[in-house]
Amino acid sequence: MTERFEPGKTVSFRLPPDTPLHVVDYLTQKKNELGRKFSSEIAPIFVEAVSQKALGNADNAQISITLPEGLTADQKEWVKHPNTKALISQLLYQVVTKPTTPLDFDQQLLTDPVEEKEPVFKTNAMIQSFAQKTFLNFDEDDD
Known part of the structure; x- marks a missing residue:
């Protein structure tokens, strides 16, 4: 049986002769x-x-998006989290499937500066509001 590749494992190979x-x-x-x-x-x-x-x-079922310059390590880690990727994917889906329907963002949240007092990256109220409206519908609990 062939040994399985794992993250952190060394992979070595030779460049083919026809490498550009x-x-x-x-x-x-x-x-x-x-x-x-x-x-x-x-x-x-x-x-x-x-x-x-x-x-x-x-x-082209996937696209790659370059992260903006200047993100902190915590912000980059947050963006790489599976929940964040799902949130971004859902947002993109809504924009593509309903391009004429405006996104429901509170204008005050867009104009108020976000204070960063803690060194750890936290989501702002706009992101939390979007996530709650999009993913967290507790009105239909099956209790």
């Missing part, structure tokens, strides 16, 4: 630039490419 020159040049430049950090920079690119292939994403 721009790929070879990019990899060489990154290796010279990053040194020992090379693999941690290349791994996400590799995983993304394999993920696209494994999911058969030829029909």
Whole structure:
């Protein structure tokens, strides 16, 4: 039986002889630039490419969105959380399927600045309100 790949496990392979020159040049430049950090920079690119292939994403069933610059580590971790991804997916679905229906955001929440007194990223009232209206309907409890 073949050993299973796990996160953190080393994967090594040889570049095929027909590897395009721009790929070879990019990899060489990154290796010279990053040194020992090379693999941690290349791994996400590799995983993304394999993920696209494994999911058969030829029909563009997924998109990748670059995160904005300047996010804290806590904010990045929050965005990567499965619940946040589900929330963003649901929001995107509503925008695509009902483009003429305005989203029901409280205008005061959009204009009030969000105070960040704690170093840990917390959702603001607008996100909590959206999540509650969209996902948490306690009126129909089956108790």
